[in-house]
Amino acid sequence: MTTPDQERWQKVKERLRAEVGEDVFQSWFKSMELDGLDGIATRLSVPTRFLKSWIQSHYIDRVLACWQQEMPEIQKVEVTVRSAVIRTVPPKVKAPEVSDTVRDGRMQRLDIGDLRAAYAPVSSGHDALGGSPLDLRLTFESFVVGRSNTLAHAAAKQVAVARRGEPVMFNPLYIHSGVGLGKTHLLQAITWAGNQGAERKVLYLTAEKFMYGFVSALRTQTALAFKEALRGIDVLVIDDLQFLQGKATQGEFCHTLNALIDAGRQVVIAADRAPTDLESLDDRVRSRLAGGLVVEMGGLGEELRLEILKTRVSAARQYHPAFDVPPPVLAYIAKSVTHNGRDLEGAVNRLLAHNKLTGQPVTMEMAEREVRDLIRPQEPKRVKIEDIQRIVARQYNVSRADLLSSRRTANVVRPRQVAMYLAKTLTLRSLPEIGRRFGGRDHTTVLHAVRKIEGLVGNDAMLADEIEVLKRQLQE
Known part of the structure; x- marks a missing residue:
């Protein structure tokens, strides 16, 4: 007999299914059960630690919102693992690199990290190589191609259909855009397509997962195995590179990147900005990334x-x-x-x-x-330092090379100061980064330029008008 609490849970599940879509629901929520309601909290359970961790990291707010639509008094959702018994893989099951599981008539591909997380704890270093979870919906078939993403889609498709042993055409392939414009979709589509056959090993990792894997490997003294396993991948796909932090982690990423590219293996990377704008990354990494095919995905028309x-x-x-x-x-x-x-x-x-x-x-x-x-207000155009340098150089009839040079003549110094001022006021770049982008100058030089122009604008109407014209051109 169905209890009132179970009836509420069924309604919550229907709301959740409508919110996330059928495929995501089947992948992450089908096995979730209601353990009980306790005042302002609801207790849910799942069969594995992996599911618990993923739901808590990515969907707990949505689950809570769906409960609150049904029961406004609910303030907290607790997710637990149903059994504390450590389950092991049955003897007849070998540990494959990739496992195909049929779920409600649909084929789902789980990597070894998913299987290990579902069955038993293993060493952290090996666990980290399981790859980040994939969304079943993010395939080339479901990707909608338009003018703003045609090149990125074509390059990603080229990588996906390449075969082992063929010359690598774009390496690394670096895709960047603002949030929600399709970067992750293309990266996961490459991974799904590449793993359909057993010919190539394709590993999809978020930068966060890469960092976790490296730190865990250092802690468990399995760093060598971690490095060797990573460098044995045919196609390494890294998402959200802007979140890669830590000098040691970036150093290891740089070594891995170089080893894979030098060995003719494919690397695909996505971030929210161009390589040259990733201030937190080491110069060597930025240089290697910029040496591949860098593609920007524009806004959706x-x-x-x-x-x-x-x-x-x-x-x-x-x-x-x-x-x-x-x-x-x-x-x-x-x-x-x-x-x-x-x-x-x-x-x-x-x-x-x-x-x-x-x-x-x-x-x-x-x-x-x-x-x-x-329906949000239209965001202002993201201004790049390269665009500022180009437009300022054109306005003052000097070359971009002049702005980056050490020349101190009056016809170059003023445009350079104006360009630095605009870089500080129209971008989120720091003073040291702006200085680096203007011929390797010190941040104090940039600060002096900014203060100089700020002081002149208040007294020089002609200069103020020139700067307003430049701002309009940059933001059109």
């Missing part, structure tokens, strides 16, 4: 946003055939929700949740209400 929405609605309809979004509603969302692809997916999930839980059809009025908080 309205036409591409509309295509992404159509694709997401079509995918949702596979599991919810009655879900229908009228074309005018799709057009409204494509025009209004401009920030990134994740907001578009969130908009579709909200419409689906409302439609499924209330039984009401999707209308324009409902869409306007549901996506109101996703």
